[in-house]
Amino acid sequence: MFFKNVEENIEMSATQKDGHSTEPLLPSTPVQRTFDYVLVATKVDDDTDQKAQRQRAFIQQLEMKNVSVTEIIHDDKVFFGIRAPREMFEDYQYLLKVSDSCNWCGDVRGTVTQATRIRIVSFILHQTYINTGENLEELLKKDVFETMFCLHERKEQKQLKQKWARWSALFTGQPVNDVKCYFGEKVALYYLWLGWYTKLLVPAAILGVVVFLYGLAFFNTNLLIHEVCNSNITMCPRCDKRCKVWQLSETCTYAKVSHLFDNEGTVAFAMFMAIWATLFLELWKRHRARHVSQWKVYDWCEEEEELILEIVNDPNCKPKQFRHSYLRSTMVLILVTLMLMLIIGLAHALVVFRVVAAPLMSEGKWEFITDHANTVAVMLGAVLHYFTIQIMTRVNRWVSIKLCELEKTNSFAATERSFTVKMFTFQFFTLFSSLFYVAFFLGRINGHPGNYVRIAGWRLEECHPSGCLTDLFIQMAVIMLLKQTLNNIFEFTVPWLKSCFSRNTAKKLQRKCGYCYRKTCRDEQGQVEPCDICKLRDWLRNYHLADTDAFSLFNEFLEMVVQFSFTTIFVAAFPLAPLLALINNIFEIRLDAIKMVRLERRLVPRKTNDIGVWTKVLEVIGVLAVIANGLVIGVSSDFIPRLVYRYRYGPCVNGSTQTNCMQGYINDTLSMAFVTHPAVRSDFSEGMMVTDTGFSVTQCSYRDYRSDEDYALTSQFWLVLAVRFAFVILFEHVVVVCKFVAAWFVPNNPIRVKNDRLHDKLARLKEELSEIKRGLSTDV
Template sequence: CSGFQKKKQRELRQSWARWTACFQGQPITAVRNYFGEKVALYYLWLGWYTYLLIPAAAVGLVVFLYGLAFFNSSPLIKEVCESKAVMCPLCDKRCQVWQLSDTCTYTKLSLLFDNGGTVFFAMFMAVWATLFLEFWKRHRASYVCEWKVSDWNEEEDDLILGIVNNPDAEPKQYKHSYLRSTLVLICVTLMILVIIGLTHALVVFRVMAAVMMAEGSWKLLSDHSNLGSMVLGAFLHYVVITVMTRINRIVARKLCDIEETRSFSATEKSFTVKMFTFQFFTYFSSLFYVAFFLGRINGHPGRYSRIAGKWRLEECHPSGCLTDLFIQMAIIMTLKQTISNVFEFTVPGAELCENCKLRDWFCNYRLDDVNSFSLFNEFLEMVIQFSFTTIFVAAFPLAPLLALINNIIEIRLDAIKMVTLERRIVPKKTNDIGIWTEVLEAIGVMAVIANGLVIGVSSDFIPRIVYHYRYGPCANGSTAADCMAGYINNTLSIAHMADPDIRNEFLPDYKDYRSDGDYSFTPQFWLILAVRFAFVILFEHVVVIFKFVAAWCVPSAPMQVKNVRLLDKFNQLKQENR
């Protein structure tokens, strides 16, 4: 290291790469001067994302507290906790009927995030994602203009680097092969099918685990077999994510080799799209199943859906389907952020111990190695977190708060790692975060669709609205009783058990809208289904309109930046015409 570079590094360690600077701003220009524009823009984006998580986390916390305010006073909770309803067994062997009142605690938990405030929060987060991207473009434009890289062209930069390395070299021409593109598309499709197949394997594991727990001798597990299998499934899902991340990386690189892209930047873009696609399906396939299929394809008493004709397909948690989604997201997000941060910091630190006694160890070649994709790993981690923060946020309003806490630590963790534990990354010039902008925009669109479906299909928001205005005590304008009184009993249907001993004693209930005789769907079921679809369509159209209005109202660059670029262009044209 030169003395000048060591001085820059020392300044970064004092002002940026230390834990005591967690709540201070980042010296982005100093980062750019030492690491180059590409690294600086990553930290600029991460800082901006963390800053805008503050209002999202605050609103999410308010929604959570809103549910907490009705923790004990909600008539729905009171009805569940005082219910005398006897429910159908949750499995075939050694499973007994159970009291609906047993789910009192879990019902309280589910109402913390399945309430009227959830709809507002889902809409807020969809618009927030749009405003975040639009304001990020403005924020980026200010620094790009200051660094004089607004007119930087990636293709020209690649050509210049090629000439510098070999003045006699010819530019690598564009090529396209339909055979290679088709082969890559088929391989990507097969890889996605493999990942979805792993989701099916997780479903089978949860079903078998629930049966084994229910048939076990440990009463605590047998009484909560469904919850236990869901928690075990979430932990196994995290293990699958860890393993598949390595496999996805290998496959994505092999597919990029098959494509034979023209330049490194093209390879990087192609690799980013493939790797994110694989990771997205790895993380979210199981969550999509829990959100939209769990408990909806399991059949009914006397005709349950079974795996291999033997094991009953799992049902939603007795307190509601959204509870399962909440448990999955909470476990996966917490494990991902905690364990990844621990390994990210301790592994390079352990490798560094051999050099601790060497003079100027931060310049030593034996520091942790970096490569062209080191920054990609950081971006991928944060974009996956952004997906958790926006997609399915209706089921987990505290996700932005967890992301905010993680990012405050993540910024300093990455800074310390990059300044003191790793070799200095090769500086590269750029004026944007590249293909990640398009990825974030795609996530914003998926967030609108997913949250609309979660509220309209997965939660009990629509059934409650229908009951309030069509079937409840207030349906005819009466105000004598609470409008939601009797809602829980209204959601239950009577099962005709095959066992004559049980039938003679009582007829247990189960959650569904079916007739008592032939298990056919009731008119109330079809009305709720119609309202669900109508709500999803209305929600998505309203939110999309808000997103377009928000994007239109926020200019992509501040007027001062536009005027500076206009003046620079004007002066350049004057010089050329002299």
């Protein structure tokens, strides 16, 4: 029954339908004639329906441009196969040849590839308007057409599956040139960049593991850990009401974890990663230059490319004028500021959650949660932060799109750049606002006994006596693991399930047409032309794949650049971040490849010679990495207080060599609070000053440098603060100088690329001169 309906549809499609011919307009070619695009619409029986009229109007506009349209009806769907005429691509090649910057591009010479055809036809489809002023994008939004997609090429797709898009090729190189020929330069440069980033993560991951092992090597012999674990110091209550005093030794495990990520090796590693980020970018520019020179797109200009496509689409077109409006720019700036304030407000809400959750959990029934209320609150806050990120990602995208529409940029490329900057800015604040609070504000604005800072009556959370770096580590570890793991699972699972459905549907079309020869038919001239059943089989196979759009590649870039931010900005608090990024990226490359080649519709191939505005974003991240790591070591870490104690207040100051220079450090960082003091009495009731053994105390310790009498800051606090800021300034200046030296030392373009371009230009000039002489001799 199914094939009977298909054969009836074939007979109908060979005649006039709705006033337009469905016969191909392309001249015969010796190769199989493929379709450049497929439009899908819901079948409408009523010819007077507005959707049907708009469908016909759009198809007629395409036919006026000599575009061939083949229509096949299947069930309740109508498939329109789009094939552009050969003359259109000849015009494109000629205009490309006479342009200022692309006269030696790869598309000038040889046959036009299918990737180039798809790119040109995609532009034409989006720039075709019906008499109501609506283009294809608006028609898709109004359900006039259901979807549109370009077709996978079976032979090339199979080759990519064998070489690249399979898990068994996990540790093999990438066929970047084949990816470029199939998906275009933009996708190829993404995988080239991702592969280069992954390769350079290897030394960073190794050094991060060395720093971690360094902390692990002195795990059992570290004096500071022993001072915490063996102390009998009574600490002040962490919260109001039911919280009681506690023993410092209860946080022995916390102190051990802190030492793993807060040791002397962290400083050297942070400096290395800041310089590594610069070297990575400079070496990437050289790596990119070699490939884009080989692909003949080094001098490619996106502005001229769009002008050429405009002329190919409409010879009478007019250029879109550049425009700027101070009113629009001011509105965009105000709206961006309001959005950032909202995101920062959400970060404050997470702070309030932790402030409220810690004391509530300390009053719970479960002993484990009660004993580790602060740690559990931090972890819950990190998980809640992850879900906030997932929600805000969708909100950020919608806002960024609306802001770009408000700007009214000149071209698609300009819109893409503007959207990228806005989306990344929103995502950066969404991801890092909470981390910045933990790194630089946690435990520093909570006050002291007698003068605690409160939010709605709840005390702000305090730093652990071993430092706040572990809180930052927990926050980063939870977000990185959840974000990378869960995102990859969802990215792969959804297209895979849809692919399974596609395979089940395709089984209905296994029978071949009786006139097929090796899955193709021959027309009257004996040339290869697939029959409608074969066309439909191929179209349905692509139709049931997961959809792709302009955001598909952007999402991959955004995910990796955010990971790059985690790997560099707060690496001082999490030396294992490069290792996690390396492991993730090894699988990410194959995951994205399998998804693009096997599970998703074909991406529209885009031409480019760089990763665009992402290079600037990575440079900004490199600068932020220097600032943030300097502040983490100087402000968040205990590296500076330990240094000051060793050389200014420790037992070795007087020349003693019999004791460890850090002996007594933990006790030195604590101040004493007395319940009998009038200022403290209001904060600590008698019930709070009873230990778990039932022993009442009249004094307790808290982390700060304050006088025991009037609770004023001591001279040691000011000395430590001065050294902290001095270290931050020195660290940042040294690293910035090293970054500039590294950027100067590594040229952006290899000598080989410069010489190749020189020879190409010389060959082109000679060829132009030869053509002119041939033309003159012919005239004579």
